[in-house]
Amino acid sequence: MSSDFKLSLRKLGHPMCALEALTRLESIIVSRNKQNAGMQMQIISEFIFLERGKDVDGHKGHSQSINQMNSFQEFQLLLALIDYFSRPGRDATRNAIFLSLFGSHLTPQRSKLLSRLISTAISGSIAPLLSSAGTWMQQVGCKTSPSLEVAQNIVSDFILFSRKTSDQLKQLPMVGPHFAANFMVAVTDLYLNDQRTGVLTAPPDALLDAITEWTTENPALCQASQQTLLLPAGAIAMPFTTPLSGLLRWTILAPLISNRATYSHLHLSLLQTLLQVGCNGEQTTVLETQDLMQIVTLLQNHCIRLSEAKIMPQDDASYKKCMERFAQALQIAITSNCIFGNHLQLLRALEGLPPHLLMNIVILSNKKIY
């Protein structure tokens, strides 16, 4: 049966066979036939990504030559995928297909295609596709390299190479809030994070502007990642992450390298989000102590650099500003009960930093509680 199917597919030209294959995949996934997993992979590889020569079956034993699609073929496939995902259908199935296409065996070729696909989806405001992409991100993890690569590509497509911030990007929180939230998580990891590059790199201005606009206009955006994932039965949903901790790191560390007013706006909207989370009253894990500890470590590193340059951290204006923002955020987060993890450990770590008046007050007032 499967060889018949393959033959019929082979008769079709490239973009068409991909579309057919997707339909076929859908049915396989729906049937939840475990034996078909291998078949699934073959179809994806041969008919969708055209990774295997067409004559592989005809000449067994012939080396498995990997065919590269040229970029035009890629786009034909891409159009086919968009076509498929734009069809009405169950979200869960779509997510499943998406995950099976890009969830594993992510070769550079596929990864490139994925970035282009998502980028095109943003340009074309294709909500279903973006929703699936959001799910995919969460499932593979927002801070893993595939996600980061995707984020990086989107940033260069819409920010670096763009003469103006495109409307599609601005509207992204509305079209695909889940994706937008996960994208933010990934993007925050790319910038102002010296564990990745060794230096603190500021995010591109346009990106910062866009994100500030997003959070200001959609206060709930940061919690969008908490949506329940629509996965096929039996699949395990991965824990969600919020962009809050990453964004807080941006605003807290920003004074060290930039004094753009946008950071203050962003800080304000973050604080408001935190307050809102508190108002909901439910116990949510918005901030992990680990993430906050990362900020502390970064600050410590900075203090070491300062003292190497013979500057007292306490007198450094930018450092003071950092600590002020940190203290504000911390106080609100504690009050809103959004911090998950060992509070005491965090407070002790904070005490290890060069003293700051506001921070000391915050620490003292909270130590009493624990």
Next chain:
Amino acid sequence: MLRQNLLDQLHHFITTVTTTPSNAQVLTQPSLIKVALNFLDELPATREIVFDYFGILAEIGVQLYVSPEMVDGKTGLPVSQVKQGGNRQQQLRAQEYEAFNMVKTSLQNLIWKGPAAWSPLIANWSLELVAKLSDKYTQRRMTITASCNYWLECSAMHGLLTLINSCFRKLSNTEAETCVETMLNAFRRYPMTFDWIVARLGGCFPYKIIMQILQCGIKRFVDDFRCHLDSEAGILDYMTSCHEQQLRAAFREMLKDGLSPKKPLDTAVVPFLMITTNYSDAILQSLVNVFVELYTDDLCDVIVQRSPLWLNNKMFADMQPTLNNAVLRLNQHGATLLITVAKIAEKYVWCQDFLDNSMQELEQWVIKSRNTPLLADLAYEQTKYMLWKSCLSTNIMEQQTAVRLLLFVSSQHPHIYYQTISQLLRKSYAENPNGIGALMRMLSGQGGVVNFPSITQGFKMVLEDITLQEQVENRLPIPPGATSDAYNTFYNLKMLASIQNKNNFPHIKPQHLSQALNECLPKIIQIFDCTVNKLVLLMDRDAAMRTAAKFKEQQANNNNLETMPDMYNGNGDSKRPKVEPSDEETMSESNSNGSTEDCDAARMNLAHLIVDVLNTIEAGARKNIMHTPLVLKLAVLSVKYFFVGLNEKNAIQRAAAAHRANTLLQRQCSARKIARTACLRELLEGALFYHGHLLGQLEEYELDELQIPEHELLILQNLHTSSGANSNRSVLHSGVIGRGLRPVLLNRPQSCDAEKQSLYLKALHACCADLEKPNNVDGYTTVSLMLVELVSTDVMYNGLPFPDEDFTKVTMERDMQIRRAFITSPVLWAVLGLISTHRPTLCYCSVLLRALCATCLHHWRGKNVNKFQPTDPNDELMLCTKKLLQLLAMGQLIPPPLTSLHMIIEHFESQEIALLLRECIWNYLKDHVPSPALFHVDSNGLHWRNLNQSRAPPQYVDTLRNLMQKKLSKLGQHYYQMFIMSELHASSVTTTAISPTAAETAAGAAGAVAAVGSTEVATTAVEEPAAATTTKVETTTSPIVVMEID
């Protein structure tokens, strides 16, 4: 719906591009291009395919460009601007051909106005694309320039390069680094077809590219030293045209490494650079420029020390022959290089080899009269100066190299030859005697070259300069101790000419130099003129000042003296203060401006040198053609020089100067009659009028030295007293009563007079002597005729015959004036003496003799009979009489025994003297007109008068005989000699045949003067007929004839 529309467009775009990949017409539709461009903004994910599509568009353009379809039928060149030309089909395809332009415009817009991220992207894309297209569509290998020209005609290629250029301007440093890397990678991939792009784009980061290319080349070179570096060299060559500075900087950097190697690669630097220079002249030039800039003596040591390292490289070891040609290819600094090598050639053999080879090669080029860049360098102004400097070097090698180089370039640029000669001539070689070797070599010219410039022009150039310098006083201050250009030049010329005369000049053709100098004679004479005239002016000024000072002195003494000195007896008063020394002191003090004196001395030296040169080149000789004005000028100047030479400080210098002048005069005068006339006239006029002070002339009084008011002037007073026979004879009056006599200057005895007069006579002799016909007296005839003209003031009664004695009253005033001329210019006696020895020329001076005789006669007669005055042997009148008698005797105008009269005349009383003069001398001369007819011409062309045959008839002698008999006690000896002996002898002569020997014996008896005359006759074989006579006249009077006996 917009979003959907976008996706549809994408769909359409992809379908179009993929389904019709070769249909250019569809692909180049503007609408499609617009869609694609729109995607860049709206659908960023499609960036890659959009650029792929642009690549296709570019390729279509290039394809069209290279395809035969688009070749213009007439020219065979691609139709570049299709819109303007081409056939119909070609016009149809114009849109396709130009499609890329639209893309280019938008992309450029992006680069200029869009985010910075675009530039590196577009740059890399374009580079890759250009590399690919150029590699794919280059049909044959072309030079870089040709490639550039070919490809830039293509609009797509041009567009791409424009894009790259725009991008490069926007790139940050690190991005640029990557781009360069991309470019070089492409270059490594397609070294044959990408070089033009590197060369073209290298201009954006010239230094970086050059450095990278060099590094790239050196790596290849180290891997395989036989590799071809055409592309690298090509790129460097191309870039040199605009970015020589960067290339030099890169070379500098590399040489720094190469000369002090730290890593193994560094040892290959120098060989590599050397090899690279073989590929291109421009690279060679740059490298040499850098090297010349870096070069120091220390560096030379370093090179010597390091060279073994480089020699390990086989290629380098084999490349010396190519190195030899290298210097010929240099446009700049070639000469510097050669000279530098020459400087150290003594130390290193390889330098000599290099030098020899290069010079030989260059010589070949020159002889074949072909051009090489080096010759252009040599003709360069700065090089010229450097070579001149090197010509003066003490390093023989350097000097010779410089000279050879100058000779080479001279064959093509004659003006350099002239300038060089001009420069070298004016240098002083006193400290570096070898230096003149350069000049000699230079003058001998370059062998084997036709039409090599002649040296004359060079001489003319330097002489022209000197003329200006001499004419314009102190144009450039000469540092003390240094000699002037003029001096140096003439010194060198003299040196060269005399070397040549000695035939010690191996290189130069004989007569070459003299001939050239003779051609320059007008210039030399001009300089000579300027110099001598200045000297003459100076001399005259000094003399005038000295005279003025003397007169002042005299005037001051005038009234204090108790006895007024007799005008004609200047030395009568022994107490006359000596004024000369103090005068000279004051003169020198007043003139003690050291520099002017130095200057004058230098000028004098210059004059000497010029005369030396003129003598050495035999200026004015018959074989040299000269124009008459020039002949005259040279004659006049020669005489002036003679007089200036008399003004020299000591006798040796005077003699030397006179000797020079005589040589000069003699040559001219024997060559040309007109020169002789001019010289003689100048000499005589000089002695009598202009420069008399040199020869003991009495200084002329200034008009108002007695401060006589105008109305008291004698000549005016005489106009009033117009009665009596002598009313118009002012000369008979002797002054104005009340003011005393005119002050008389003591000018004798001056020790220099005799010497100077002798020099003067020698000069006259030099002018008159005819080397070919020793007995020709034409010259002396001219002198005597001229003397008459100059001394005698009257045009009448200047004939030869002596009139009746009474008739002298008519000519008395004129006679007195002539007499006075002899007093003021004692040198006249000497001149007459000279003439008298060259018979019969004294005859022409008959009028002078007559005047002297007449005045003496009158004066003796006028002596107061009543008051006895013992005649002073030094009395002017006595001396004059004596000299007159001597002259007559010497000129054979009076016969023996009257010839001896001058010896005894002083023993007679004044009345007796008057009688003797009248009876014996005047009457004899009246009856025997002193004319050349009296003289016979013998077989040798010599004039003489056999006085033994024509003895004086008794009526002229008897008076003397009687007077002598009266004083026989005193004059017995003389009487015997004059009368007895000669008569005895005469009787014997009559018996024997008359012969010269008999004449000699007779003359021996007749007295010293006559003896000399007959000796002459007897020894006609002697070349110089002017046998000298030193007549010993008493004490201090100037000798009549002072001629040395050779």
